[in-house]
Amino acid sequence: MKRIAESTVRRLSIYLSFLEEIGARGILTTSSDDLARLGGTTSAQVRKDLSFFGSFGKRGLGYSVPELAARLKEILGLGTQWRVCIVGAGKIGAALARYAGFTARGFLVAGVYDSDPAKIGKNSGGVTVKDIAHLERDVAAGKYQIAVLTVPAENAQQIVDTVVRAGLKAILSFAPTQLTTPPDVTLRTVNMAMELEGLTFALTNREPHS
Amino acid sequence: MKRIAESTVRRLSIYLSFLEEIGARGILTTSSDDLARLGGTTSAQVRKDLSFFGSFGKRGLGYSVPELAARLKEILGLGTQWRVCIVGAGKIGAALARYAGFTARGFLVAGVYDSDPAKIGKNSGGVTVKDIAHLERDVAAGKYQIAVLTVPAENAQQIVDTVVRAGLKAILSFAPTQLTTPPDVTLRTVNMAMELEGLTFALTNREPHS
DNA sequence: TCTAACTTGTGAATCAATTCACAAGCTCCC
DNA sequence: GGGAGCTTGTGAATTGATTCACAAGTTAGA
Numbered sequence: 001m002k003r004i005a006e007s008t009v010r011r012l013s014i015y016l017s018f019l020e021e022i023g024a025r026g027i028l029t030t031s032s033d034d035l036a037r038l039g040g041t042t043s044a045q046v047r048k049d050l051s052f053f054g055s056f057g058k059r060g061l062g063y064s065v066p067e068l069a070a071r072l073k074e075i076l077g078l079g080t081q082w083r084v085c086i087v088g089a090g091k092i093g094a095a096l097a098r099y100a101g102f103t104a105r106g107f108l109v110a111g112v113y114d115s116d117p118a119k120i121g122k123n124s125g126g127v128t129v130k131d132i133a134h135l136e137r138d139v140a141a142g143k144y145q146i147a148v149l150t151v152p153a154e155n156a157q158q159i160v161d162t163v164v165r166a167g168l169k170a171i172l173s174f175a176p177t178q179l180t181t182p183p184d185v186t187l188r189t190v191n192m193a194m195e196l197e198g199l200t201f202a203l204t205n206r207e208p209h210s
Numbered sequence: 211m212k213r214i215a216e217s218t219v220r221r222l223s224i225y226l227s228f229l230e231e232i233g234a235r236g237i238l239t240t241s242s243d244d245l246a247r248l249g250g251t252t253s254a255q256v257r258k259d260l261s262f263f264g265s266f267g268k269r270g271l272g273y274s275v276p277e278l279a280a281r282l283k284e285i286l287g288l289g290t291q292w293r294v295c296i297v298g299a300g301k302i303g304a305a306l307a308r309y310a311g312f313t314a315r316g317f318l319v320a321g322v323y324d325s326d327p328a329k330i331g332k333n334s335g336g337v338t339v340k341d342i343a344h345l346e347r348d349v350a351a352g353k354y355q356i357a358v359l360t361v362p363a364e365n366a367q368q369i370v371d372t373v374v375r376a377g378l379k380a381i382l383s384f385a386p387t388q389l390t391t392p393p394d395v396t397l398r399t400v401n402m403a404m405e406l407e408g409l410t411f412a413l414t415n416r417e418p419h420s
Numbered sequence: 421t422c423t424a425a426c427t428t429g430t431g432a433a434t435c436a437a438t439t440c441a442c443a444a445g446c447t448c449c450c
Numbered sequence: 451g452g453g454a455g456c457t458t459g460t461g462a463a464t465t466g467a468t469t470c471a472c473a474a475g476t477t478a479g480a
Binding site for chain 1: 214216219220222223224226227228248249250285286287288292294300301302304305306308309311312314315317355356379380381382386387388390394396398400401402403404405406407408409410411412413414415416
Protein backbone atom coordinates (compact mmCIF):
# COMPACT_ATOMS: atom_id res chain seq x y z
CA MET A 1 0.00 0.00 0.00
CA LYS A 2 1.10 3.51 -0.80
CA ARG A 3 2.39 5.49 2.10
CA ILE A 4 -0.33 7.54 3.76
CA ALA A 5 0.45 11.07 4.90
CA GLU A 6 0.11 11.87 8.60
CA SER A 7 -2.18 14.76 7.71
CA THR A 8 -4.53 12.33 5.99
CA VAL A 9 -4.69 10.11 9.07
CA ARG A 10 -5.45 13.12 11.27
CA ARG A 11 -8.33 14.06 9.01
CA LEU A 12 -9.69 10.54 9.06
CA SER A 13 -9.91 10.87 12.85
CA ILE A 14 -11.85 14.10 12.44
CA TYR A 15 -14.22 12.56 9.92
CA LEU A 16 -14.83 9.65 12.23
CA SER A 17 -15.67 11.82 15.20
CA PHE A 18 -18.21 13.70 13.08
CA LEU A 19 -19.71 10.54 11.76
CA GLU A 20 -20.15 9.30 15.31
CA GLU A 21 -21.68 12.59 16.36
CA ILE A 22 -24.21 12.78 13.55
CA GLY A 23 -24.79 9.04 13.69
CA ALA A 24 -25.81 9.43 17.34
CA ARG A 25 -28.32 12.03 16.20
CA GLY A 26 -29.85 9.47 13.88
CA ILE A 27 -28.52 10.83 10.59
CA LEU A 28 -28.00 7.98 8.14
CA THR A 29 -26.46 9.62 5.10
CA THR A 30 -23.86 12.33 4.57
CA SER A 31 -21.75 13.79 1.77
CA SER A 32 -18.13 14.76 1.27
CA ASP A 33 -19.36 18.33 1.35
CA ASP A 34 -20.89 17.91 4.81
CA LEU A 35 -17.77 16.27 6.15
CA ALA A 36 -15.64 19.01 4.64
CA ARG A 37 -17.70 21.80 6.15
CA LEU A 38 -17.63 20.25 9.61
CA GLY A 39 -13.98 19.28 9.42
CA GLY A 40 -12.67 22.57 8.08
CA THR A 41 -11.48 21.26 4.72
CA THR A 42 -12.79 20.79 1.18
CA SER A 43 -14.97 18.10 -0.31
CA ALA A 44 -12.25 17.16 -2.80
CA GLN A 45 -9.89 16.63 0.10
CA VAL A 46 -12.36 14.36 1.86
CA ARG A 47 -12.88 12.26 -1.23
CA LYS A 48 -9.14 12.07 -1.94
CA ASP A 49 -8.43 11.02 1.65
CA LEU A 50 -10.99 8.24 1.46
CA SER A 51 -9.86 7.17 -2.00
CA PHE A 52 -6.54 5.95 -0.59
CA PHE A 53 -8.45 3.17 1.13
CA GLY A 54 -11.23 2.33 -1.29
CA SER A 55 -14.52 3.75 -2.42
CA PHE A 56 -17.10 3.85 0.28
CA GLY A 57 -19.74 6.15 -1.17
CA LYS A 58 -22.49 6.00 -3.74
CA ARG A 59 -22.42 8.50 -6.57
CA GLY A 60 -25.36 10.84 -6.44
CA LEU A 61 -26.16 9.72 -2.91
CA GLY A 62 -23.20 10.22 -0.60
CA TYR A 63 -22.00 8.00 2.23
CA SER A 64 -23.86 5.79 4.66
CA VAL A 65 -22.97 7.20 8.07
CA PRO A 66 -22.76 3.90 9.98
CA GLU A 67 -20.97 2.16 7.14
CA LEU A 68 -18.35 4.84 6.63
CA ALA A 69 -17.83 5.09 10.40
CA ALA A 70 -17.25 1.35 10.56
CA ARG A 71 -14.75 1.46 7.69
CA LEU A 72 -12.86 4.37 9.24
CA LYS A 73 -12.70 2.59 12.59
CA GLU A 74 -11.26 -0.40 10.81
CA ILE A 75 -8.73 1.70 8.91
CA LEU A 76 -7.65 3.51 12.07
CA GLY A 77 -7.28 0.23 13.91
CA LEU A 78 -10.03 0.96 16.41
CA GLY A 79 -11.69 -2.42 16.10
CA THR A 80 -9.88 -3.83 19.10
CA GLN A 81 -9.25 -2.42 22.54
CA TRP A 82 -5.71 -1.17 22.96
CA ARG A 83 -3.93 -1.44 26.28
CA VAL A 84 -2.03 1.70 27.23
CA CYS A 85 0.45 2.27 30.01
CA ILE A 86 1.18 5.71 31.37
CA VAL A 87 4.73 6.30 32.49
CA GLY A 88 5.02 9.16 34.98
CA ALA A 89 2.34 9.59 37.64
CA GLY A 90 2.66 13.36 37.95
CA LYS A 91 -0.19 15.79 37.45
CA ILE A 92 -0.45 15.27 33.73
CA GLY A 93 -0.09 11.51 33.97
CA ALA A 94 -2.86 11.33 36.55
CA ALA A 95 -5.08 13.57 34.46
CA LEU A 96 -4.57 11.39 31.40
CA ALA A 97 -5.15 8.19 33.35
CA ARG A 98 -8.72 9.21 33.96
CA TYR A 99 -9.26 11.13 30.74
CA ALA A 100 -12.66 10.07 29.47
CA GLY A 101 -11.74 10.70 25.84
CA PHE A 102 -9.43 7.70 25.90
CA THR A 103 -11.91 5.14 27.09
CA ALA A 104 -14.57 6.60 24.78
CA ARG A 105 -12.42 5.63 21.82
CA GLY A 106 -11.51 2.18 23.06
CA PHE A 107 -8.22 2.76 24.85
CA LEU A 108 -7.74 1.08 28.22
CA VAL A 109 -5.30 2.57 30.67
CA ALA A 110 -4.05 -0.72 32.06
CA GLY A 111 -1.05 0.47 34.04
CA VAL A 112 0.62 3.55 35.50
CA TYR A 113 4.32 3.61 36.43
CA ASP A 114 6.55 5.95 38.38
CA SER A 115 9.99 5.89 39.94
CA ASP A 116 9.04 7.88 43.04
CA PRO A 117 8.63 5.53 46.06
CA ALA A 118 6.15 8.00 47.53
CA LYS A 119 3.83 7.41 44.58
CA ILE A 120 4.28 3.67 44.08
CA GLY A 121 1.32 1.73 45.46
CA LYS A 122 -0.89 4.81 45.54
CA ASN A 123 -3.92 5.18 43.31
CA SER A 124 -3.73 7.35 40.22
CA GLY A 125 -6.74 7.66 37.99
CA GLY A 126 -8.24 4.42 39.24
CA VAL A 127 -5.07 2.40 38.70
CA THR A 128 -2.43 1.53 41.29
CA VAL A 129 0.94 3.09 40.49
CA LYS A 130 3.60 0.47 39.84
CA ASP A 131 7.33 0.64 40.26
CA ILE A 132 8.99 1.69 37.03
CA ALA A 133 11.52 -1.07 37.60
CA HIS A 134 8.78 -3.49 36.47
CA LEU A 135 7.96 -1.61 33.30
CA GLU A 136 10.29 -3.47 30.98
CA ARG A 137 9.16 -6.87 32.26
CA ASP A 138 5.48 -5.96 31.92
CA VAL A 139 5.88 -4.60 28.41
CA ALA A 140 7.86 -7.66 27.36
CA ALA A 141 5.03 -9.80 28.75
CA GLY A 142 2.69 -8.11 26.28
CA LYS A 143 0.63 -6.20 28.83
CA TYR A 144 0.55 -3.03 26.71
CA GLN A 145 0.63 -2.06 23.06
CA ILE A 146 1.05 1.68 23.59
CA ALA A 147 3.05 3.75 26.07
CA VAL A 148 2.20 7.32 27.02
CA LEU A 149 5.14 9.23 28.50
CA THR A 150 4.52 12.01 31.00
CA VAL A 151 7.98 12.16 32.49
CA PRO A 152 10.57 14.97 32.68
CA ALA A 153 12.51 15.66 29.50
CA GLU A 154 15.75 14.34 30.95
CA ASN A 155 14.35 10.84 31.61
CA ALA A 156 12.29 10.47 28.46
CA GLN A 157 14.85 9.00 26.07
CA GLN A 158 15.92 6.39 28.59
CA ILE A 159 12.31 5.24 29.04
CA VAL A 160 11.81 5.17 25.29
CA ASP A 161 14.85 2.93 25.01
CA THR A 162 13.49 0.67 27.74
CA VAL A 163 10.05 0.14 26.22
CA VAL A 164 11.49 -0.22 22.72
CA ARG A 165 13.89 -2.87 24.00
CA ALA A 166 10.90 -4.68 25.49
CA GLY A 167 9.21 -4.71 22.08
CA LEU A 168 6.75 -1.80 22.16
CA LYS A 169 5.99 -0.26 18.76
CA ALA A 170 3.94 2.87 19.60
CA ILE A 171 4.75 5.75 21.95
CA LEU A 172 3.02 9.04 22.68
CA SER A 173 5.28 11.47 24.48
CA PHE A 174 4.42 14.63 26.36
CA ALA A 175 8.04 15.25 27.32
CA PRO A 176 9.31 18.56 25.91
CA THR A 177 12.30 17.06 24.15
CA GLN A 178 13.24 15.49 20.83
CA LEU A 179 13.29 11.70 21.06
CA THR A 180 14.65 9.06 18.71
CA THR A 181 13.28 5.60 17.98
CA PRO A 182 14.10 2.84 15.50
CA PRO A 183 12.16 3.14 12.22
CA ASP A 184 9.73 0.37 13.13
CA VAL A 185 8.55 2.21 16.23
CA THR A 186 6.01 5.01 15.83
CA LEU A 187 6.51 8.01 18.06
CA ARG A 188 4.29 11.05 18.40
CA THR A 189 5.22 13.99 20.55
CA VAL A 190 2.92 16.60 22.02
CA ASN A 191 4.87 19.58 23.26
CA MET A 192 2.66 22.12 24.91
CA ALA A 193 5.26 24.85 25.15
CA MET A 194 5.82 24.46 21.42
CA GLU A 195 2.12 24.87 20.73
CA LEU A 196 2.10 28.08 22.74
CA GLU A 197 5.11 29.32 20.82
CA GLY A 198 3.18 28.80 17.61
CA LEU A 199 0.62 31.17 19.05
CA THR A 200 3.10 33.81 20.16
CA PHE A 201 4.74 33.67 16.75
CA ALA A 202 1.38 34.42 15.18
CA LEU A 203 0.63 37.17 17.69
CA THR A 204 4.01 38.77 17.07
CA ASN A 205 4.21 38.45 13.30
CA ARG A 206 0.64 39.07 12.32
CA GLU A 207 -0.12 41.97 10.05
CA PRO A 208 -1.81 44.73 12.08
CA HIS A 209 -4.62 45.04 9.51
CA SER A 210 -5.38 42.49 6.89
CA MET B 211 6.55 39.18 4.77
CA LYS B 212 6.00 35.89 3.01
CA ARG B 213 3.72 33.47 4.80
CA ILE B 214 5.64 31.11 7.06
CA ALA B 215 4.61 27.47 7.21
CA GLU B 216 3.50 26.08 10.54
CA SER B 217 6.05 23.30 10.18
CA THR B 218 8.79 25.90 9.96
CA VAL B 219 7.63 27.58 13.16
CA ARG B 220 7.57 24.23 14.97
CA ARG B 221 11.14 23.57 13.93
CA LEU B 222 12.25 27.00 15.10
CA SER B 223 10.95 26.05 18.55
CA ILE B 224 13.01 22.88 18.42
CA TYR B 225 16.13 24.71 17.34
CA LEU B 226 15.65 27.21 20.15
CA SER B 227 15.34 24.57 22.80
CA PHE B 228 18.57 22.96 21.60
CA LEU B 229 20.37 26.26 21.52
CA GLU B 230 19.31 26.88 25.10
CA GLU B 231 20.41 23.44 26.13
CA ILE B 232 23.86 23.62 24.56
CA GLY B 233 24.20 27.27 25.54
CA ALA B 234 23.70 26.27 29.17
CA ARG B 235 26.55 23.79 28.72
CA GLY B 236 28.81 26.65 27.65
CA ILE B 237 28.91 25.89 23.93
CA LEU B 238 29.31 29.12 21.97
CA THR B 239 29.15 28.02 18.33
CA THR B 240 27.10 25.54 16.37
CA SER B 241 26.30 24.62 12.77
CA SER B 242 23.23 23.87 10.72
CA ASP B 243 24.45 20.29 10.69
CA ASP B 244 24.47 20.09 14.51
CA LEU B 245 21.01 21.58 14.74
CA ALA B 246 19.74 19.19 12.10
CA ARG B 247 21.14 16.14 13.83
CA LEU B 248 19.66 17.09 17.18
CA GLY B 249 16.35 18.19 15.71
CA GLY B 250 15.80 15.22 13.45
CA THR B 251 16.00 17.08 10.15
CA THR B 252 18.58 18.08 7.54
CA SER B 253 21.08 20.91 7.48
CA ALA B 254 19.53 22.33 4.31
CA GLN B 255 16.18 22.46 6.09
CA VAL B 256 17.67 24.32 9.02
CA ARG B 257 19.29 26.89 6.78
CA LYS B 258 16.14 27.30 4.70
CA ASP B 259 14.04 27.79 7.82
CA LEU B 260 16.36 30.49 9.11
CA SER B 261 16.66 32.14 5.71
CA PHE B 262 13.01 33.22 5.86
CA PHE B 263 13.97 35.62 8.64
CA GLY B 264 17.46 36.77 7.71
CA SER B 265 21.00 35.45 7.76
CA PHE B 266 22.29 34.82 11.20
CA GLY B 267 25.37 32.71 10.58
CA LYS B 268 28.91 33.18 9.34
CA ARG B 269 30.04 31.18 6.34
CA GLY B 270 32.77 28.77 7.23
CA LEU B 271 32.07 29.23 10.93
CA GLY B 272 28.46 28.47 11.78
CA TYR B 273 26.16 30.25 14.22
CA SER B 274 26.81 31.97 17.53
CA VAL B 275 24.69 30.05 20.02
CA PRO B 276 23.63 33.00 22.20
CA GLU B 277 23.04 35.25 19.22
CA LEU B 278 20.94 32.76 17.28
CA ALA B 279 18.99 31.91 20.43
CA ALA B 280 18.24 35.59 20.95
CA ARG B 281 17.09 36.03 17.35
CA LEU B 282 14.85 32.97 17.53
CA LYS B 283 13.30 34.19 20.78
CA GLU B 284 12.59 37.47 19.08
CA ILE B 285 11.10 35.78 16.01
CA LEU B 286 8.92 33.51 18.13
CA GLY B 287 7.73 36.47 20.19
CA LEU B 288 9.28 35.23 23.41
CA GLY B 289 10.80 38.57 24.37
CA THR B 290 7.88 39.53 26.56
CA GLN B 291 5.97 37.60 29.19
CA TRP B 292 2.61 36.40 27.95
CA ARG B 293 -0.36 36.20 30.25
CA VAL B 294 -2.37 33.03 29.85
CA CYS B 295 -5.75 32.09 31.26
CA ILE B 296 -6.85 28.51 31.62
CA VAL B 297 -10.53 27.87 31.10
CA GLY B 298 -11.67 24.65 32.75
CA ALA B 299 -10.30 23.70 36.17
CA GLY B 300 -10.59 19.95 35.72
CA LYS B 301 -7.70 17.53 36.01
CA ILE B 302 -5.98 18.64 32.83
CA GLY B 303 -6.54 22.32 33.52
CA ALA B 304 -5.05 21.97 37.00
CA ALA B 305 -2.09 20.03 35.66
CA LEU B 306 -1.40 22.69 33.04
CA ALA B 307 -1.76 25.52 35.55
CA ARG B 308 1.29 24.28 37.37
CA TYR B 309 3.15 22.91 34.36
CA ALA B 310 6.75 24.03 34.76
CA GLY B 311 7.38 24.04 31.03
CA PHE B 312 5.13 27.06 30.62
CA THR B 313 6.84 29.33 33.13
CA ALA B 314 10.24 28.18 31.87
CA ARG B 315 9.43 29.68 28.49
CA GLY B 316 8.00 32.91 29.83
CA PHE B 317 4.29 32.14 30.01
CA LEU B 318 2.43 33.27 33.12
CA VAL B 319 -0.75 31.48 34.10
CA ALA B 320 -2.56 34.56 35.38
CA GLY B 321 -6.06 33.16 35.78
CA VAL B 322 -8.08 29.94 35.93
CA TYR B 323 -11.83 29.86 35.25
CA ASP B 324 -14.57 27.32 35.74
CA SER B 325 -18.34 27.25 35.76
CA ASP B 326 -18.66 24.74 38.61
CA PRO B 327 -19.59 26.53 41.88
CA ALA B 328 -17.83 23.78 43.80
CA LYS B 329 -14.53 24.77 42.17
CA ILE B 330 -14.86 28.56 42.15
CA GLY B 331 -12.80 30.13 44.90
CA LYS B 332 -10.70 27.01 45.36
CA ASN B 333 -7.02 26.92 44.51
CA SER B 334 -5.85 25.29 41.29
CA GLY B 335 -2.19 25.24 40.45
CA GLY B 336 -1.44 28.18 42.72
CA VAL B 337 -4.19 30.36 41.28
CA THR B 338 -7.67 30.89 42.70
CA VAL B 339 -10.39 29.61 40.37
CA LYS B 340 -12.66 32.37 39.14
CA ASP B 341 -16.25 32.26 37.97
CA ILE B 342 -16.41 31.82 34.22
CA ALA B 343 -19.06 34.54 34.18
CA HIS B 344 -16.19 37.00 34.66
CA LEU B 345 -14.08 35.64 31.82
CA GLU B 346 -15.35 37.93 29.10
CA ARG B 347 -14.95 41.04 31.25
CA ASP B 348 -11.41 40.07 32.28
CA VAL B 349 -10.31 39.31 28.73
CA ALA B 350 -11.82 42.56 27.49
CA ALA B 351 -9.86 44.35 30.24
CA GLY B 352 -6.66 43.00 28.67
CA LYS B 353 -5.73 40.64 31.49
CA TYR B 354 -4.70 37.87 29.10
CA GLN B 355 -3.27 37.50 25.62
CA ILE B 356 -3.74 33.74 25.33
CA ALA B 357 -6.49 31.35 26.42
CA VAL B 358 -5.98 27.66 27.04
CA LEU B 359 -9.18 25.63 26.88
CA THR B 360 -9.53 22.46 28.92
CA VAL B 361 -13.29 22.18 28.84
CA PRO B 362 -15.61 19.48 27.52
CA ALA B 363 -16.10 19.40 23.76
CA GLU B 364 -19.69 20.55 23.99
CA ASN B 365 -18.80 23.85 25.73
CA ALA B 366 -15.67 24.66 23.77
CA GLN B 367 -17.11 26.59 20.82
CA GLN B 368 -19.19 28.80 23.08
CA ILE B 369 -16.11 29.73 25.13
CA VAL B 370 -14.13 30.38 21.97
CA ASP B 371 -16.87 32.74 20.85
CA THR B 372 -16.81 34.48 24.23
CA VAL B 373 -13.08 35.14 24.33
CA VAL B 374 -13.00 36.11 20.65
CA ARG B 375 -15.81 38.61 21.26
CA ALA B 376 -13.72 40.02 24.11
CA GLY B 377 -10.82 40.55 21.73
CA LEU B 378 -8.51 37.60 22.32
CA LYS B 379 -6.37 36.59 19.30
CA ALA B 380 -4.73 33.32 20.38
CA ILE B 381 -6.31 30.13 21.70
CA LEU B 382 -4.91 26.71 22.52
CA SER B 383 -7.62 24.09 22.84
CA PHE B 384 -7.47 20.63 24.37
CA ALA B 385 -11.14 19.98 23.66
CA PRO B 386 -11.63 17.00 21.35
CA THR B 387 -13.72 18.87 18.81
CA GLN B 388 -13.29 20.98 15.70
CA LEU B 389 -13.57 24.70 16.50
CA THR B 390 -13.95 27.72 14.27
CA THR B 391 -12.53 31.21 14.73
CA PRO B 392 -12.37 34.36 12.61
CA PRO B 393 -9.27 34.50 10.39
CA ASP B 394 -7.51 37.02 12.62
CA VAL B 395 -7.62 34.66 15.60
CA THR B 396 -5.04 31.88 15.81
CA LEU B 397 -6.28 28.58 17.12
CA ARG B 398 -4.27 25.46 17.83
CA THR B 399 -5.88 22.24 18.92
CA VAL B 400 -4.28 19.34 20.75
CA ASN B 401 -6.47 16.27 20.58
CA MET B 402 -5.03 13.41 22.55
CA ALA B 403 -7.41 10.77 21.26
CA MET B 404 -6.43 11.78 17.74
CA GLU B 405 -2.76 11.36 18.54
CA LEU B 406 -3.44 7.87 19.84
CA GLU B 407 -5.38 7.08 16.69
CA GLY B 408 -2.35 8.04 14.66
CA LEU B 409 -0.49 5.37 16.60
CA THR B 410 -3.13 2.68 16.19
CA PHE B 411 -3.26 3.43 12.48
CA ALA B 412 0.48 2.82 12.28
CA LEU B 413 0.24 -0.34 14.40
CA THR B 414 -2.55 -1.68 12.22
CA ASN B 415 -1.24 -0.75 8.78
CA ARG B 416 2.45 -1.32 9.24
CA GLU B 417 4.15 -3.83 7.00
CA PRO B 418 4.98 -6.94 9.07
CA HIS B 419 8.57 -6.93 7.77
CA SER B 420 10.21 -4.00 6.12
C1' DT C 421 49.79 35.60 0.49
C1' DC C 422 47.97 31.33 -0.94
C1' DT C 423 45.66 26.96 -0.28
C1' DA C 424 42.80 23.75 2.16
C1' DA C 425 38.93 22.87 4.80
C1' DC C 426 34.64 24.48 6.40
C1' DT C 427 29.92 26.24 6.41
C1' DT C 428 26.41 29.47 5.06
C1' DG C 429 22.70 31.20 2.05
C1' DT C 430 19.94 30.45 -1.89
C1' DG C 431 18.18 29.62 -6.66
C1' DA C 432 16.79 25.37 -9.05
C1' DA C 433 15.03 20.83 -8.95
C1' DT C 434 12.47 17.45 -6.86
C1' DC C 435 9.02 15.53 -4.14
C1' DA C 436 4.52 15.76 -1.73
C1' DA C 437 -0.07 17.52 -0.85
C1' DT C 438 -4.03 19.91 -2.28
C1' DT C 439 -7.28 21.53 -5.51
C1' DC C 440 -9.54 21.38 -9.96
C1' DA C 441 -12.60 19.63 -13.13
C1' DC C 442 -15.24 16.29 -15.14
C1' DA C 443 -16.81 11.57 -16.56
C1' DA C 444 -19.53 8.15 -14.45
C1' DG C 445 -23.03 6.40 -11.46
C1' DC C 446 -27.21 6.80 -8.74
C1' DT C 447 -32.17 8.44 -7.65
C1' DC C 448 -36.35 10.60 -8.50
C1' DC C 449 -40.04 11.89 -11.14
C1' DC C 450 -42.57 12.57 -15.22
C1' DG D 451 -37.55 4.94 -20.40
C1' DG D 452 -35.36 9.25 -20.28
C1' DG D 453 -33.96 13.63 -18.52
C1' DA D 454 -32.75 16.52 -14.44
C1' DG D 455 -30.24 16.94 -10.46
C1' DC D 456 -27.04 15.12 -7.33
C1' DT D 457 -22.49 13.34 -5.65
C1' DT D 458 -18.61 10.28 -6.01
C1' DG D 459 -13.97 8.92 -7.58
C1' DT D 460 -9.91 10.21 -9.88
C1' DG D 461 -6.45 11.74 -13.38
C1' DA D 462 -4.34 16.31 -14.28
C1' DA D 463 -2.92 20.74 -12.75
C1' DT D 464 -1.44 23.47 -9.25
C1' DT D 465 0.40 24.86 -5.11
C1' DG D 466 3.52 24.15 -1.31
C1' DA D 467 7.55 22.07 1.14
C1' DT D 468 11.89 19.86 1.06
C1' DT D 469 16.21 18.66 -0.84
C1' DC D 470 20.05 19.47 -3.95
C1' DA D 471 24.03 21.63 -5.31
C1' DC D 472 27.11 25.16 -5.52
C1' DA D 473 28.97 30.03 -5.35
C1' DA D 474 30.61 32.90 -1.83
C1' DG D 475 32.52 33.96 2.61
C1' DT D 476 35.48 32.68 6.63
C1' DT D 477 39.41 30.74 9.24
C1' DA D 478 43.78 28.46 9.94
C1' DG D 479 48.10 27.23 8.75
C1' DA D 480 52.12 27.03 5.81
